[in-house]
Amino acid sequence: MTRVAVLGAKGRMGSTSIAAIEAAEGLEVVAQVDVGDSLDAITAAGAEVALDFTQPDAALDNVRWCVEHGVNVVVGTSGFGADKLAQVEKLFTEDQTVGVLVVPNFSIGAVLLMRFAADAAAYFESVEIVEMHHPNKVDAPSGTAVRTAELIAEARTAAGRGPVPDATTTDPDGARGASVAGIPVHAIRARGYVASQEVVFGDAGETFTLRHDSHDRESFMPGVITALRRVGSLRGLTVGLDSLL
Numbered sequence: 001m002t003r004v005a006v007l008g009a010k011g012r013m014g015s016t017s018i019a020a021i022e023a024a025e026g027l028e029v030v031a032q033v034d035v036g037d038s039l040d041a042i043t044a045a046g047a048e049v050a051l052d053f054t055q056p057d058a059a060l061d062n063v064r065w066c067v068e069h070g071v072n073v074v075v076g077t078s079g080f081g082a083d084k085l086a087q088v089e090k091l092f093t094e095d096q097t098v099g100v101l102v103v104p105n106f107s108i109g110a111v112l113l114m115r116f117a118a119d120a121a122a123y124f125e126s127v128e129i130v131e132m133h134h135p136n137k138v139d140a141p142s143g144t145a146v147r148t149a150e151l152i153a154e155a156r157t158a159a160g161r162g163p164v165p166d167a168t169t170t171d172p173d174g175a176r177g178a179s180v181a182g183i184p185v186h187a188i189r190a191r192g193y194v195a196s197q198e199v200v201f202g203d204a205g206e207t208f209t210l211r212h213d214s215h216d217r218e219s220f221m222p223g224v225i226t227a228l229r230r231v232g233s234l235r236g237l238t239v240g241l242d243s244l245l
């Protein structure tokens, strides 16, 4: 049995994950940590793996604590762009004894959307991302949108493409969205969504849209279980589920 501690245990993703872990073979929840609880509960319970679904401000400190205490970590919390990933990498000395797996999106459809978006990126002059989430989400843009933008930007650079064309000179209210790695990202917050994303590509005379919708948090659970089963065999930092599929 792999002994799992869930951080953010009382939240939407934490509580859905606890039910999924308890139903999964070979995994058991030994510690449930939320605001106000000491992280010492993780080692006191003998957890081998921690699952973090807290909030962007807290997750990096949690990862640091786990690495220092020899506990593997799966991070589902958003906000791990290039800066924070670099800080995670710095936590590892030459002697890597644990794995940290940062997963911007656990659903298979979203993982495939990111892969297909990176494949398409070389072929289109224009690209923008629209992400849609429930209005209780505290951070924007989503971790998935940030990762998608970074992958698209890498593919464009490798293909020798310059910046996306945009003649806008006046935009006092930020109507053109955020710029992540040079890719425009727009965030919608509306009741009814769980997590959706569109990537819109454009070139002369055509547009091409990739879209994924998570209608229920169940869509993340097979990925969460796979990550928890595999992180113990990783060392150092791994980003995304891609390499585990």
Ligand SMILES: NC(=O)c1ccc[n+]([C@@H]2O[C@H](COP(=O)([O-])OP(=O)(O)OC[C@H]3O[C@@H](n4cnc5c(N)ncnc54)[C@H](O)[C@@H]3O)[C@@H](O)[C@H]2O)c1
Pocket: 007, 008, 009, 010, 011, 012, 013, 014, 033, 034, 035, 036, 053, 054, 055, 056, 058, 075, 076, 077, 078, 079, 103, 104, 105, 106, 107, 137, 143, 195, 220
């Ligand atoms: N990777 C993915 O596939 C995926 C999918 C959905 C959501 N998310 C992300 O997961 C995170 C959690 O989402 P949610 O909808 O469950 O949020 P939520 O607000 O429902 O739950 C967060 C929980 O974390 C707790 N918490 C906050 N700070 C803490 C700390 N320092 N220590 C322990 N617990 C703490 C809160 O009290 C709360 O119970 C968000 O960043 C969200 O964007 C990721």
